[in-house]
Amino acid sequence: MSGFRLIDIAKPFIPLLPEIEISPEAISFDDKVVYTIGSAFIYLFLQLPVCGGQGITNDPFAYLRPVFAAERGTLLEFGVFPIISSGLLFQLLAGVKLIKVNLNSVNERTLFQSAQKLFAIFQYFLLTNIMLATGYFGYSLSITQVILINVQIVGAGTFVTLIAEVLDKGYGFGSGAMSFIAVNTATNFIADILGFNTVQTGSGYQSQGAIINLVSNIRNKSWTRAIWDSFTRKNLPNLTQAYIVIITLLIAVFLQNFRIDLPIRSNRVRGASNVYPIRLLYTGAMPLVYSYVVLFYLNLIGYTIVNLGFRNNPSHIVVKILGYYSSSPFTNQFTVESPSVMYFLSPSTSLYQALTHPLKNIVFSAIVIITSATFANTWCMISGSSPRDIAATFKEQGISLAGRRDISVSKELSRVIPIAAVSGATCLSILTIVGEWFGGRGKGAAVAIAVAIAFSFLELIATEYQQAGGSQNFGQIFNQGL
Amino acid sequence: MAAEGLEKFTEVPVEFFNDGAAFVKKCTKPDQKEYLKIIRAVGIGFIMMGVVGYAIKLIHIPIRYLIV
Numbered sequence: 235m236s237g238f239r240l241i242d243i244a245k246p247f248i249p250l251l252p253e254i255e256i257s258p259e260a261i262s263f264d265d266k267v268v269y270t271i272g273s274a275f276i277y278l279f280l281q282l283p284v285c286g287g288q289g290i291t292n293d294p295f296a297y298l299r300p301v302f303a304a305e306r307g308t309l310l311e312f313g314v315f316p317i318i319s320s321g322l323l324f325q326l327l328a329g330v331k332l333i334k335v336n337l338n339s340v341n342e343r344t345l346f347q348s349a350q351k352l353f354a355i356f357q358y359f360l361l362t363n364i365m366l367a368t369g370y371f372g373y374s375l376s377i378t379q380v381i382l383i384n385v386q387i388v389g390a391g392t393f394v395t396l397i398a399e400v401l402d403k404g405y406g407f408g409s410g411a412m413s414f415i416a417v418n419t420a421t422n423f424i425a426d427i428l429g430f431n432t433v434q435t436g437s438g439y440q441s442q443g444a445i446i447n448l449v450s451n452i453r454n455k456s457w458t459r460a461i462w463d464s465f466t467r468k469n470l471p472n473l474t475q476a477y478i479v480i481i482t483l484l485i486a487v488f489l490q491n492f493r494i495d496l497p498i499r500s501n502r503v504r505g506a507s508n509v510y511p512i513r514l515l516y517t518g519a520m521p522l523v524y525s526y527v528v529l530f531y532l533n534l535i536g537y538t539i540v541n542l543g544f545r546n547n548p549s550h551i552v553v554k555i556l557g558y559y560s561s562s563p564f565t566n567q568f569t570v571e572s573p574s575v576m577y578f579l580s581p582s583t584s585l586y587q588a589l590t591h592p593l594k595n596i597v598f599s600a601i602v603i604i605t606s607a608t609f610a611n612t613w614c615m616i617s618g619s620s621p622r623d624i625a626a627t628f629k630e631q632g633i634s635l636a637g638r639r640d641i642s643v644s645k646e647l648s649r650v651i652p653i654a655a656v657s658g659a660t661c662l663s664i665l666t667i668v669g670e671w672f673g674g675r676g677k678g679a680a681v682a683i684a685v686a687i688a689f690s691f692l693e694l695i696a697t698e699y700q701q702a703g704g705s706q707n708f709g710q711i712f713n714q715g716l
Numbered sequence: 717m718a719a720e721g722l723e724k725f726t727e728v729p730v731e732f733f734n735d736g737a738a739f740v741k742k743c744t745k746p747d748q749k750e751y752l753k754i755i756r757a758v759g760i761g762f763i764m765m766g767v768v769g770y771a772i773k774l775i776h777i778p779i780r781y782l783i784v
Contacts, residue, residue, distance in 0.1 A: 424770045688758060
């Protein structure tokens with residue numbers, strides 16, 4: 235019964251929440267491309283600085299930011315984290331029947347989606363105010379400044395929630411929030427390697443791009459010093475991260491193409507046979523995203539308790555157990571350095587630290603792998619492509635697995651699919667944490683996720699493109715590109 | 717008793733690991749030609765998106781000076 239009440243909370247807010255209408259007519263391939271790319275660039279443009287704070291220091295979520303397309307000190311302070319976590323949470327709760335919702339009824343579906351949207355906006359509000367209360371935007375802010383910052387971040391968050399919904403409702407390809415992550419990661423990829431803009435640091439101005447930085451280092455410093463500095467600078471992207479990102483990209487693309495082809499045959503046309511591919515990364519990037527959502531929540535709870543409840547007082551027993559946050563002036567990061575609960579919930583910042591603090595690494599890696607694998611196991615059963623759903627589609631289209639009777643199709647699929655999903659999720663998370671060992675600081679994870687998202691888009695685009703017949707403008711470009 | 721519990725606890729992951737390893741071994745892997753083709757497509761997409769996105773980010777720099 236309590237499940238019913240949970241989505242009923244959204245009822246009074248429905249008249250207030252704007253809702254995107256599903257388009258009455260089919261949207262053409264070209265329009266979809268324009269919608270998807272256009273919204274992604276609107277997202278990038280929204281990364282304007284927050285006005286009203288007193289300069290931002292002490293970032294507790296530095297390594298989680300790349301994964302959620304969150305940029306520090308901008309309107310998108312929390313990126314798409316609230317949208318993604320709210321979506322995942324609601325789908326999971328509905329999947330394990332904690333929220334009872336009949337998605338076939340239009341009314342209940344609207345209510346469910348509104349509740350999800352409302353929770354996302356509420357999370358933007360909650361996160362902003364936790365950060366305000368802990369002094370992230372400055373310690374002595376006036377009421378006006380607090381309201382101003384709230385309006386900016388929650389307003390931008392609401393806007394992003396809505397443009398993500400535009401894409402989700404069929405105006406674009408795939409999930410909105412996911413496409414923002416992919417485009418933001420691609421942008422950071424270029425900016426981190428070739429970015430020629432300079433950023434003010436403790437030791438003068440430095441270029442953002444790792445390669446540009448290397449060139450300027452070689453011109454100004456001795457050879458060994460120049461190369462060492464380019465690989466190890468902490469405050470801005472370094473060459474180590476550039477290599478991690480590129481290698482992760484190459485391996486992720488390789489993993490994407492692992493598949494088992496199940497032979498299928500048609501029941502209607504004699505002799506017609508084909509293959510149905512089951513990919514290793516059956517659930518795509520979702521398990522890894524879920525791991526990072528869990529890590530974000532754990533970090534957020536720890537940060538809130540330590541900084542809001544106990545004012546980060548190092549002599550208090552709770553702070554000793556959970557972890558004392560210390561800030562480092564060079565990186566503007568707020569990290570837990572001494573062994574405690576929070577200490578295990580972040581990756582090492584460099585290979586040196588990874589080797590000197592092995593326990594931290596093992597615990598962190600175990601958390602990522604276990605959450606990914608268990609989630610993949612659940613997700614492949616409750617998402618729209620569970621073995622039972624696929625068996626139903628097979629039946630509808632009159633196909634079955636070669637050498638099997640109709641009844642055993644579902645059984646055979648449910649033998650293969652969970653194994654594919656779990657081992658795929660494990661492979662992807664191992665790839666990610668190896669990147670973290672070398673000091674990827676979340677960039678490797680973001681790229682692994684972005685590649686998986688890009689592939690799911692490519693698949694959607696390829697299907698749509700075949701249906702559109704390739705007669706349209708963008709279709710021809712894709713045709714040349716592939 | 718304890719040993720039995722522990723055995724049960726490790727049994728599931730080990731079984732999954734064996735199944736997973738067998739699955740990965742059975743998978744069709746992309747050959748070099750196919751892989752290069754895909755890498756090119758993904759790389760071009762990534763770089764194109766990235767360059768345009770970076771151009772948008774560059775617009776932010778003067779705005780940042782105006783606001784802050």
